[in-house]
Amino acid sequence: MILEGILSVLTPSCLALCFFGTAVGIIFGAIPGLSAVMAMVLFLPLSFGLEPTQGIALLLGLYVGGISGGMISAILLKIPGTPASMCTVFDGGPMADRGEAGKALGIGVLYSFIGGILSAVALIFIAPGLANIALKFSPYEYCSIAVMSLTIIASLSGKSMVNGLISGLIGLLVSCIGVSPIGTIPRLTFGNRNLMSGVSMVPLLIGVFAICEIIQSAGSSSDSGEKVPYKMRGFGIGTQDFKEQTVNMIRSAVIGIVIGILPGLGANTSSLFAYSAAKSSSKHPEKFGTGCVDGIVASETANNANTGGAIIPLLTLGIPGNTPTALLLAALTVHGVTPGPLIFTKNGILVYAIFAAFILANIFMMLLEWRGVQLFVKMLDVPKYIMYAVIIALCMVGTFSDKNRAFDILLVVAVGIITYILKKFGFATAPFIIGFILGPILETNLGRAISMSGGSLMPFVTRPISLAFLLITVLASAFVIKKNVKKEENILAEDSE
């Protein structure tokens, strides 16, 4: 059955469709505003007319390519192509600035591939067990994860922790705009019906990373037509460096897989969480955000490991954890396949074909991006005055196509200008984004948890998994506070000298 499944994917038509899907997915991922979901939606009707294996191979290619492609613009333009590549900007951008765009892209490609393959291994060997553990997660655990992830705000605050916390809180506040998840009451909408559905991720990310950055860059220097040099050699990482990244890589892959399994937490949360874990356990946390390889490894391994993780509950329990897997479920259902515990016995060949197609999509992704790196870095040769203008136009069209709303265009500009002003007053933008991403997870699950417990907060500390997350939060916060107090003392000592 295993061999039959693998062979069904290794046909010329299936290989071609998977290759095509991955290439298109990379393009969709690399253009800010377009996403893997959009690519999958576009090709879903086409997949209905194909054989089940062919259709799934095409969609998996789009999914894998779409998630990975986001790092190309994240590194080269400092604009994440997809929310999943948000953390790649923090270190990929500075690396590109100092002429290491090729190295950053090479590392990103390699670890995207490793993350994808490790999640495929998890998918094949430990899928049912992992899915059962994930089912034990209740709103208490989700809420505790969100609280724990919020501690990263402190470490990404820049020079002033107070400013970072205010920035994170403003992000949380912006995430509250729209109809409340519990009670369905409009909040902070100022009577504007366009704000009823809230502020979505695409305009926010484009506003912060593209509009704000370009307004800033436009003022910082004029375009002299000078080309930024870039270094390019292999994957950009030596054997020794690869060995040093092993722990970071495995930890990030595990985080990506586990968060992928949990419904509602996307690839952006896993990359954020892995980045936070890599920074907290690093011997040189101060280097994060300045062009540190560890940051790219954590972010790219985790967001690609998330893809395999998200497929686990889909196949084993029939539960799609995010939009791409919901689209895969739709494709499977149209072909008469019902995912769930019986899928291995009823559609065993197709399941193994899915595994094979997933691995194949990751191989194609690596080959396409690796060979394309030399081409991608050439983007940096385009004069800034052309690049900035074209990027803004692409961002506007990307924002508009997300929901086909002209209001989002105005929103993206408003967000860009507000964050530009906040930046001018010393507020870092990373905490703002983190607050915005974690806000809905925190609020929805806090509401559910309190409703379940009848108002009691005790289950947060009586449930072992939730307690473990909260303990990590307390320890991490204590560590950050201690470090900041020490930093203040050093500054005072230097001043008195």
Place this chain on the structure above:
Amino acid sequence: MLKRQQILSSIVLLLGSGAFCLYNLAQMEATELSIHPLFLPTVILALIFLLSLIRLIGGLRMSPSDNVPHSISISKRSLLTMLLIVVYALLFKRLGFVLDTFVYLMLQMVLLKDGKRNYLLMLLIAVIGSAGVYALFVYGFNVMLPAGILEWT
């Protein structure tokens, strides 16, 4: 950052968060729900208020030596870019994607390019950029973009 700027920005945050917080508290009526929908935004606003207060005190305590020369003035080029983007966004639906993008691209390139300008190249990029992206999204990705005043059908 200059002492005056930190104090002023803290006061703006303090007043904004305080006013919003009070407004929310007035809106919060008794509900059967375990958590009122305005509970979280109100808590967040209260925290912003507290942190702004800390920031304000920090600003007031700043010694003249802390006045690190850090310009927060906005350059003319940034301001004009901002203005161009705002106008581009406002006219996006009315003028239509192709025309609006063409005008924006042309003006933005002229603004950012120093020294000798190759207007022919800029014109070519503006035409290809606007019409090409329109064709790619509309015919390639099936995304409906506003045609604006160029819509004659």
